[in-house]
Amino acid sequence: MRTQIHTTLVCLFGIFVAFASHAQEYRSIDGTGNNVSQPTWGAAGSTLLRYSPAIYANGMDQVYNPVNAREISNLISFQPDPSPSHYQLSNMTWQWGQFIDHDMSLTESNAQNGTTNILVTDPLDPLAPMIGMNRSNYVPGTGENGIPREQPNQITSFLDASMVYGSDAAKASYLRTFSNGRLDTSLDEILMPNDAGFFVAGDVRVNEQLGLISMHTLFVREHNRLAELIDANATGLPTDPAARDEEIYQQARKLVGATIQHITYNEFLPSLLGESMLNMDSAAYNPNVNPTINTEFSSAIYRFGHSMIGPHLELMDDQGNVTEMVSLREAFFKPSMMTDEPERIEQVLKGLVMTSAQEVDLQLVEDIRSFLMLDGNPLRFDLAALNIQRGRDHGLADYNSVRESYGLAPAESFADITSDPQLQADLESLYGGDINLVDTWVGALAEDHLPGSAVGELTATAIAEQFTRLRDGDRFFYLFDEQIPQLEVTVGIDLENYGLRDIILNNTTLSNLPKNVFEVPEPSSNTLTLMTGIGVLASLRRRRSESG
Incomplete structure (x- = not known):
């Protein structure tokens, strides 16, 4: 019965999506029409x-493999001891x-696209003899006739909460109740599982790990909390139940x-990059800015x-006890760990906030670097090697070429990348x-960190560039939305x-959190309930200036 109802609603919702795209009061689900003259940008x-x-x-x-990715990982990505964040x-x-x-981005892989397996040459390596890897989906008509293979972004580029709502009409419809603007949840206000017991969300990767x-x-709960407030307080809502549901849903979606x-722009990025990398004072919609994610970034x-x-x-727990x-x-x-014990x-949220x-x-x-699962089909997993190999699968240019593409000077020696003599020697050897x-x-992760930043120059520059385009190329960015x-x-x-x-406090029973959840509070400070936003920025400025 649910399937039949949803089939009908998908059709109706598709009609609405087309109308909303034209009316442009709200974002389209698939990102089309954001830019009037370039309607597919970011879609x-x-x-x-x-x-x-x-x-x-x-x-x-064809994948270019100058150096074995697992050998790179074994030499420079093995972490022998904990290394807490300096900031x-x-x-x-x-x-x-x-x-x-x-x-922002999803490019799925499939064996039909070919494989780019990573051979493990050391027979004593726990991941021997091979780390399997399917190649990414690619754009039809590329990879042939002299045209290099290019990859699609299968979701919207915009920061539009597509991981909550989906990037297509069918997924967006499936996640809704079509009553009072709410998203569907279980009785415990957790995500709805599919028949196999895995949670369903706007993005297919939701079940990857407990934090995600x-x-x-959290954000499905926030949507429903806002929908309830809109239903109770908004003026001018339609009296027709279906139209009222649609309006509440869209208003809550816009707020989420x-x-x-x-x-992202006022808490996450300043904590990561420092305050000077992204100029929010210059924020303005520019229809000539293409917000689409670029492959060097993703x-x-x-x-x-x-x-x-x-x-x-x-x-x-709320008192910080493990x-x-x-x-x-x-x-x-x-996901069964959450289904069995929703608390x-x-x-998990408290632990993420309170630990370094x-x-x-x-x-x-x-x-995540030497993961071996033998239950059923053997799974050999090295995220460092896979990151390297995925870049090669996508035809990503070398580190120096990418630096130059961002207007940065190329490194002339390994000492230009890092001041660590051992890492210099390891890179030169590899x-x-x-x-x-x-x-x-x-190269990006080997770089010395910029003063006042938790990352190196290339990483900071590329992140700032992409998020500037995501802001100024988005007609519905919250600062521009009337x-x-x-x-x-x-x-x-x-x-x-x-x-x-605030979102965590409003949607859980937690009551004791620092104002800036992206920085672990100092044990001696009284930041859990008293720190203000100004205090957070002052603390951040002091810490950055002391390091620089």
Whole structure:
């Protein structure tokens, strides 16, 4: 019965999407029509932009492998000891980074596209003899006739909360109740599972690990909280139940997207990059700015967060007591842990906020660098090697070429990349002394951090460039949207003073969190309930200036 109802609703919703795209009061689900003169910019299915010339072995589609990716990983990505973030960035930093990554880009892979398996040459290596890897989907008509293979972005590029709502009409419809603007949840206000017990959300990667499941649950709850307030307080809502449901849904969706944008630009990015990398004073919609994600960003540079992940998740109660330690490998694709004990969701969120991330560098913990699962089909997993190989699969140019594409000077020696003598020697050994062979993911993470920043120059520049385009190329960005002020009044929030902390407090039983959830509070400070937004920025400025 549910299937029949949803089939009908999908058709009706598709009609609405077409109408809404034309009316442009609200975003389309698939991102089309945001730019009136370039309606496909940033839309689902757009080809990833490419800043530097593609490098394929045959110039079109064959993967170029100058150095074995697992050998690179074994030499420079093994992490022997914990390495807490120098800037006291919390684990929520990488978790938010992953959450919004799943809002911006998705390029799936399939064996039909070919394979680019990574041979493991050392027979004693736990991942021997091979790390399997399917190649990414590619745009039809590329990879042949002299045209290099290009990859599509299968979701919208915009920061539009597509990971909550979906990037196509069928998914968006499936997630709704079509009553009072609400999204569908279980009785415990957690995500709805499919027949196999896996949660369904706007993005297909929702079940990857417990932290991600918790973030998805949090924002579905926030949508429904806002929908209830709109239903109770908004004036001029239609009296027809279907039209009323649609209007409430769209208003709540607009507000959720706005809060995600505000958190990203005012909390996440300043904590990660420092305050000077992204100029919010210059924010203005520009129809000549293409917001589409570029492959250098998605295929290599934005994967910096993998180095920040620790070997386990610490679940905590509201007082900060550890209730459970879950190893990272035990947290992969385990939605049943949340279904069985829904209270784990807020315990995961509390732990992410209160514990330190690892330093942004080339090193990854073994749970994601040498993961071997023998249950059923053997799975061999090295995220460092896979990041390198995925860049090659996408024909990504070398590190120096990518630096030049962003207007940065190329490195002339390995000492220009890093001041660490051992890392210099390791890079020189791996790449045979040829600095122009260095993979972009490797070079970007090997760089010394900029003063006042948790990342190096290329990473900071590329992130700032992409997020500037996502802002100024988005006609519906919250700072440019004239509907937002009235919606703020309707639901009783002020976006400029409404952060991730507030969303967590409003949708869980937690009551004790720092104002800036992206930085671990100092144990001696009284930041849990008293720190103001001004205090957060003052603390951040002091810490940055002391390091610089």
